[in-house]
Amino acid sequence: MAHSQDILVTRSSMPSMQEYFEEVASLWDTHWLTNMGVKHQELERMLKDYLMVPNIALFTNGHSALECILEAMDLEGEVITTPYSFASTTHAIVRKGLKPVFADIKYDDYTLDPESIERAITPRTTAIVPVHVYGNLCDVDAINAIADRHGLKVIYDAAHAFGAKRRNVEGIWEGAASFGDASMFSFHATKVFNTIEGGAVAFKDDGLYEVLNQWKNFGIMGPEDVEYIGGNAKMNEFCAAMGICNLRHIDEELAKRKQVAECYWENLSGVEGLKLSLPSHDVEYNYAYMPVVFEESAPLSRDEAFDALASCGIGARKYFYPLISDYACYRDDYDSGNTPTAQDVASRVLTLPMYADLPLDDINRICAIVSGQDA
Ligand SMILES: *Cc1c(COP(=O)(O)O)cnc(C)c1O
Numbered sequence: 001m002a003h004s005q006d007i008l009v010t011r012s013s014m015p016s017m018q019e020y021f022e023e024v025a026s027l028w029d030t031h032w033l034t035n036m037g038v039k040h041q042e043l044e045r046m047l048k049d050y051l052m053v054p055n056i057a058l059f060t061n062g063h064s065a066l067e068c069i070l071e072a073m074d075l076e077g078e079v080i081t082t083p084y085s086f087a088s089t090t091h092a093i094v095r096k097g098l099k100p101v102f103a104d105i106k107y108d109d110y111t112l113d114p115e116s117i118e119r120a121i122t123p124r125t126t127a128i129v130p131v132h133v134y135g136n137l138c139d140v141d142a143i144n145a146i147a148d149r150h151g152l153k154v155i156y157d158a159a160h161a162f163g164a165k166r167r168n169v170e171g172i173w174e175g176a177a178s179f180g181d182a183s184m185f186s187f188h189a190t191k192v193f194n195t196i197e198g199g200a201v202a203f204k205d206d207g208l209y210e211v212l213n214q215w216k217n218f219g220i221m222g223p224e225d226v227e228y229i230g231g232n233a234k235m236n237e238f239c240a241a242m243g244i245c246n247l248r249h250i251d252e253e254l255a256k257r258k259q260v261a262e263c264y265w266e267n268l269s270g271v272e273g274l275k276l277s278l279p280s281h282d283v284e285y286n287y288a289y290m291p292v293v294f295e296e297s298a299p300l301s302r303d304e305a306f307d308a309l310a311s312c313g314i315g316a317r318k319y320f321y322p323l324i325s326d327y328a329c330y331r332d333d334y335d336s337g338n339t340p341t342a343q344d345v346a347s348r349v350l351t352l353p354m355y356a357d358l359p360l361d362d363i364n365r366i367c368a369i370v371s372g373q374d375a
Contacts, residue, residue, distance in 0.1 A: 007362055009315040011355040012189040013253055015245035023241040032237065036213070039240035043195075046247050051177040051185075053202040057212040058240065062159050062186025062199030064233035066092040068215045069182045069201045070127075072208055073153050077124035082112050083325040083334075084342040085131045088186075089157045090324045093129060101125070102325050104339040109277065110134065110291070113341070114142035121146075127153040132161035132176060134277055134351075135192070135288040140179040141169070147180070154180030158202075161185075162193045163254055163286035173284070177202035187243060192257070192288045193250055195243035198235050256356035257287035263360050264290050264352065267367035273298030274370070289319070290354040292370065293345060299372030302348045308369050315353060321346040 014020070027033060040058060047056050059065035070079075070092060079093045083102040093100045103116040110133040117128060128147060130138045138156070147154045161176035162185055168174050177183045187198035201212060214221060219228030246253075268274050275293035279285035294302040302318070309316045323346045325334035336343045352366055 006313040007315060007353050007358075007366070009317045009351065009353050010190045011357065012194055013246060013249070013356055015242075015249065019245050019248075020242065023245050024238060027237055027241075034234055034236040035217070036234065037237045037240075039237040039244060040235055043235075043240040043243045043247070046244060047200060047202075050175075050247060050250070051202055052175045053177045054204070055206060055209055056177075056200050056202045057209060057216070058235040059199040059201070059216055060233045060235055060239075061197045062184055062188060063088045063092060064216070064231070065186075065199035065201045066129075066155070066157065066184040067096055068212055068231075068233060069155055069184060069203065069208075070096040070098065070129075071215055072211045073127065073155065073181070075126045075153065077126045078122060079127045079129055080112075080117050080120045080125060081129040082131050082133075082342065083323040083336065083339050084110055084133060084320050084346065085157065085324060086159070086320065087324060087327065088159070089129060089131055090330070098127075099124075102334060102339050102342075105133070105342045105345065106139075107341050107345070109136040110345055111136055111138040112143070114139050114146060116339075117143065118146055121150055121152075125150065125152060127155060128180075129155050129157060130180075131157040131159075132164065134291050135160045135162075135164045135176075135286040136277060137161065137164055137166050137176060137283065138179075140166075144179070156180050156183040158183040159186035159188075159191065159199075160288050161286065162187075162191065162288075163250060163284075164288075165284040167282040176286075181205070182208075187239075192253065192286050193243070193246055195235065195239040195246070198239050198243060253356050254286060257354070258285075260354060260356070260358050260360075260363065261285075261287040261290065263363045264367065267364060268292065268371065271299065271371045287354070290352040291319075292350050292352060293348045294350065295348065300370065302350050305370045306350055309352075309366065312365075312369060314366055314369070317351045318346075318349065319351045321349065 103120045106113045112130045164176045182203035187195040215230040216233040219230030273295040
């Protein structure tokens with residue numbers, strides 16, 4: 001069915017072939033392809049700078065990064081998180097032997113509702129894993145206050161939030177990596193910033209750097225010393241090199257995405273019943289996704305819009321649908337009725353095609369279809 005006119009929901013950003021080849025050429029001299037080589041070190045340096053954080057550890061993907069930081073924090077018991085996310089968030093918690101407890105989201109930005117977090121806390125709660133959904137930063141001050149009050153760790157799933165910033169109450173700009181005890185980023189091919197596959201954890205506690213490096217390398221402490229039952233989650237040099245190239249162009253990437261987003265918003269903001277995610281002031285948005293919630297009064301339902309786009313060869317994603325708590329592997333243990341806002345949004349949301357080079361003509365066509373103007 002796929003043909004050349006298809007518009008996909010996303011399209012990976014790449015440097016020029018020339019730039020990438022120049023970046024990786026030295027690897028033919030050194031033959032050092034993985035295990036924290038020079039590209040790995042360089043990318044860590046660049047990312048610390050860009051994300052304005054003291055510590056960062058790279059991983060083979062975001063999911064492994066999240067599993068590793070949960071492991072390194074040595075948590076037990078219950079972890080409060082959101083059912084309105086990608087499978088990875090809850091899977092990482094469960095795979096580390098922890099029990100996920102789902103709190104509800106806020107309708108305005110789809111991130112965890114601090115009041116719902118508070119209600120989900122029990123004596124067994126040890127951490128909160130919130131998600132900056134679509135790059136919308138969570139209510140970090142309220143979450144921080146809850147964590148302080150109850151002595152909980154906060155580990156953000158910041159997979160969507162690379163490049164997002166906010167101005168805090170003191171007027172200081174803070175990047176998405178600044179909040180909680182640690183933040184996981186995904187550098188998957190579909191994300192705003194990619195290393196083909198890749199991920200990272202940014203964190204406050206300097207002591208965690210060595211521990212994370214050991215966890216991602218089989219728990220090896222030295223040539224004859226293996227202390228932890230670690231896994232293998234190292235980023236290789238070719239992926240790090242892709243990251244170095246893509247990070248050079250990140251400002252341009254965000255500027256192009258901004259143009260795409262503004263074209264969508266201009267087209268769609270007057271349409272009754274379509275709820276858009278417009279950035280508030282004091283926020284620098286990263287334009288990672290183009291979520292639209294089809295409310296009752298919208299010209300089409302979410303599923304009608306999805307089908308109308310599909311019939312024109314345009315990909316959209318029901319993202320996030322179903323809720324994680326409705327997956328076959330979780331639904332026997334959870335009732336999504338306990339998170340009614342998440343349940344409602346999941347049944348109405350569509351993310352529209354969003355990438356830096358999406359032509360404006362295509363956006364106009366997509367907007368006409370979802371507004372019911374195009375038969
Ligand atoms: C992409 C993503 C992940 C997982 O990242 P990978 O790099 O693909 O392992 C986790 N959480 C969210 C919200 C994501 O979008």
